[in-house]
Amino acid sequence: MHSLLIALALALPRTLAQSPTDSLAEIIRARIAQVPGAEVGLAFRRLDDTDSLYIEADTEFHAASTMKVPVMIELFRQIDHGRLSLDTPILVENQFKSIVDSSTYTLDPGDDSDSAMYTLVGTHVSVRDLMDHMIERSSNLATNTLIALAGADRTTDEMRQLGATHTHVLRGVEDDKAFERGLNNKISARDLATILYAIQTNRAASAKSCAMMRDILLHQEFSAEIPAGLPPGTPVAHKTGWITGHLHDAAIVYPRQAPAYILVVLTRGIPDQNVARSLIVDVSRAVYAHVAASAPSASADSH
Numbered sequence: 477m478h479s480l481l482i483a484l485a486l487a488l489p490r491t492l493a494q495s496p497t498d499s500l501a502e503i504i505r506a507r508i509a510q511v512p513g514a515e516v517g518l519a520f521r522r523l524d525d526t527d528s529l530y531i532e533a534d535t536e537f538h539a540a541s542t543m544k545v546p547v548m549i550e551l552f553r554q555i556d557h558g559r560l561s562l563d564t565p566i567l568v569e570n571q572f573k574s575i576v577d578s579s580t581y582t583l584d585p586g587d588d589s590d591s592a593m594y595t596l597v598g599t600h601v602s603v604r605d606l607m608d609h610m611i612e613r614s615s616n617l618a619t620n621t622l623i624a625l626a627g628a629d630r631t632t633d634e635m636r637q638l639g640a641t642h643t644h645v646l647r648g649v650e651d652d653k654a655f656e657r658g659l660n661n662k663i664s665a666r667d668l669a670t671i672l673y674a675i676q677t678n679r680a681a682s683a684k685s686c687a688m689m690r691d692i693l694l695h696q697e698f699s700a701e702i703p704a705g706l707p708p709g710t711p712v713a714h715k716t717g718w719i720t721g722h723l724h725d726a727a728i729v730y731p732r733q734a735p736a737y738i739l740v741v742l743t744r745g746i747p748d749q750n751v752a753r754s755l756i757v758d759v760s761r762a763v764y765a766h767v768a769a770s771a772p773s774a775s776a777d778s779h
Contacts, residue, residue, distance in 0.1 A: 517665035540717030565600035590615035705760025
């Protein structure tokens with residue numbers, strides 16, 4: 477039965493043959509079971525709240541770069557309250573303090589997905605541009621610069637107010653001393669879905685700020701996970717995250733012929749990143765087919 481469900485799900489982008497009565501949970505659990513040792517946290521929620529699925533959704537994972545979304549929210553909240561401006565110039569320095577003992581550390585451009593950001597060290601860059609780098613290119617340098625501005629504790633407190641109870645923003649990126657002591661940023665699939673839903677429904681900040689956040693997330697440049705399981709050209713506002721043994725994607729999906737929804741897939745325990753990526757793509761494909769199968773034949777653009 478499992479192999480039949482998996483085969484059906486994997487064929488869905490071509491056939492859209494899935495019946496609304498098929499068990500999405502069974503399809504996804506069967507696909508996860510194909511990867512020995514895989515741990516997956518999943519949250520799926522239609523924006524109209526007519527359908528949802530949660531698998532190990534409250535399990536805490538190393539947040540990796542998904543923590544950059546809470547940081548962005550806190551910055552926009554400060555902007556809404558007049559404590560900060562998008563045009564505020566911030567000096568970019570490649571020197572940060574460990575939360576363990578305040579010793580300094582630097583980031584390696586070779587380990588950053590946005591190495592071009594390092595050409596700006598020693599210059600002033602606007603908050604707007606730093607946020608673009610942090611989300612769209614997942615810049616670690618921009619993130620560490622901004623988290624000092626946002627405040628880790630304030631960011632965590634704001635996430636609690638939104639209902640994200642398993643989110644812990646402790647520090648910037650590449651604080652090796654903190655990592656060795658297990659002092660890591662953590663998040664759950666349900667929390668990320670809650671956070672994205674707050675951005676979508678204008679609860680994370682003002683309506684204007686939430687619209688800007690969605691636009692930033694729509695321009696994220698890494699699209700090999702959730703977007704790769706969707707029809708080409710489907711708008712996706714999302715944030716990926718990856719470190720050794722972990723690969724995540726958290727998205728608001730705006731299908732052109734089906735209702736919009738949130739999908740979060742967090743993975744760990746998969747040494748081969750390509751295997752983890754293939755798993756996320758297949759889950760995305762199955763969820764899209766499930767949503768499309770229940771959609772009216774002529775659905776308005778949900779974006």
